[in-house]
Amino acid sequence: MADSEFDVISKYFNTDFTRPDVSQGIGDDCAILAVPEGQRLVASVDTLIAGVHFPVDTSPEDIAYKAIAVNLSDLAAMGAEPAWFTLAISLPAIEHDWLEAFSKSFHQTLEGYGVQLVGGDTTRGELSITIQAMGFVDVDLCMQRGNAQAGDRIYVSGCLGDASLGLQLIQDETRSSSESDYFVERLNRPVPRVELGRSLSQYCSCAIDISDGLFADLGHILERSRRGAEIKLENIPVSSQMKDYLDHENKVSAIHEYMTGDDYELLFTVSEANEDAVKAIGEDLAMPLSCIGVITEGEGITFINNGKVVYMKSS
Ligand code: ADP
Ligand code: MG
Numbered sequence: 001m002a003d004s005e006f007d008v009i010s011k012y013f014n015t016d017f018t019r020p021d022v023s024q025g026i027g028d029d030c031a032i033l034a035v036p037e038g039q040r041l042v043a044s045v046d047t048l049i050a051g052v053h054f055p056v057d058t059s060p061e062d063i064a065y066k067a068i069a070v071n072l073s074d075l076a077a078m079g080a081e082p083a084w085f086t087l088a089i090s091l092p093a094i095e096h097d098w099l100e101a102f103s104k105s106f107h108q109t110l111e112g113y114g115v116q117l118v119g120g121d122t123t124r125g126e127l128s129i130t131i132q133a134m135g136f137v138d139v140d141l142c143m144q145r146g147n148a149q150a151g152d153r154i155y156v157s158g159c160l161g162d163a164s165l166g167l168q169l170i171q172d173e174t175r176s177s178s179e180s181d182y183f184v185e186r187l188n189r190p191v192p193r194v195e196l197g198r199s200l201s202q203y204c205s206c207a208i209d210i211s212d213g214l215f216a217d218l219g220h221i222l223e224r225s226r227r228g229a230e231i232k233l234e235n236i237p238v239s240s241q242m243k244d245y246l247d248h249e250n251k252v253s254a255i256h257e258y259m260t261g262d263d264y265e266l267l268f269t270v271s272e273a274n275e276d277a278v279k280a281i282g283e284d285l286a287m288p289l290s291c292i293g294v295i296t297e298g299e300g301i302t303f304i305n306n307g308k309v310v311y312m313k314s315s
Contacts, residue, residue: 072192079201161258190264228298
């Protein structure tokens with residue numbers, strides 16, 4: 001690696017933020033990390049490529065934020081407590097203004113969640129950002145995709161569809177920015193449901209974060225759990241901004257077209273017995289939680305609109 005790239009690491013990626021469970025962070029061949037007793041390490045990795053996972057003109061601050069948020073969201077879906085990240089970044093050139101803005105947003109966001117950057121790799125190439133997220137979870141409390149049971153209620157957090165609409169509006173040059181600001185913000189700044197995931201893990205054993213889209217991600221749960229689902233379309237939560245937009249565009253019946261991903265809300269299942277406890281968690285965290293359907297013995301997804309079956313999707 002060229003000297004200038006060592007400078008990049010020490011100038012932009014070294015951090016003063018330290019956690020007691022890190023005996024070696026950035027600076028050696030490997031990081032040395034301590035997992036608390038009785039807990040399991042959970043790890044996931046995600047790559048964001050310019051022009052594929054975010055528009056090329058996205059600000060460095062937004063890229064840094066989103067790269068962290070999508071990785072935290074994976075930990076949230078397992079019910080894990082985030083602890084450490086590594087960052088492999090590939091840069092087309094060393095642009096100091098860009099690096100300054102990116103790294104500032106990166107460190108600020110990460111430290112906001114109490115997570116330490118413990119290593120990485122810096123290379124030259126098309127702009128891409130790969131993050132490995134690590135955290136831990138109690139052995140018995142991990143939420144996994146294969147644990148849905150027939151009769152479980154299907155819930156989602158927050159509102160869905162805003163980010164998908166934001167992406168469409170960015171791509172539509174006839175739209176003014178004031179019309180799209182809220183939706184684009186929702187695309188660029190998803191909030192990972194870390195606290196919610198940790199609380200839910202006490203009462204739920206099956207969750208996924210919605211990155212590919214509500215029905216695609218529900219499909220992952222159904223496939224792994226070998227179950228089916230009935231979904232009440234009218235219960236899918238959308239923001240008041242989205243409702244206004246759909247009203248205005250005469251598209252109220254097209255909500256499902258915006259279930260194409262990037263929401264980073266949690267989709268989870270809960271037994272009838274634990275439903276009240278889950279509702280109380282939503283109230284405590286001031287996080288809307290909506291029941292959108294039920295897990296069935298069957299296969300695929302049955303869509304119901306105001307009591308009528310409108311569509312069936314095989315798995
Ligand atoms: P190596 O030759 O062992 O791969 P590097 O020269 O790539 O080491 O990196 C030196 C140190 O800096 C290592 O501890 C590595 O984990 C860390 N590092 C490199 N790039 C980054 C980055 N983008 N973010 C955080 N740490 C990094
Ligand atoms: Mg290296």
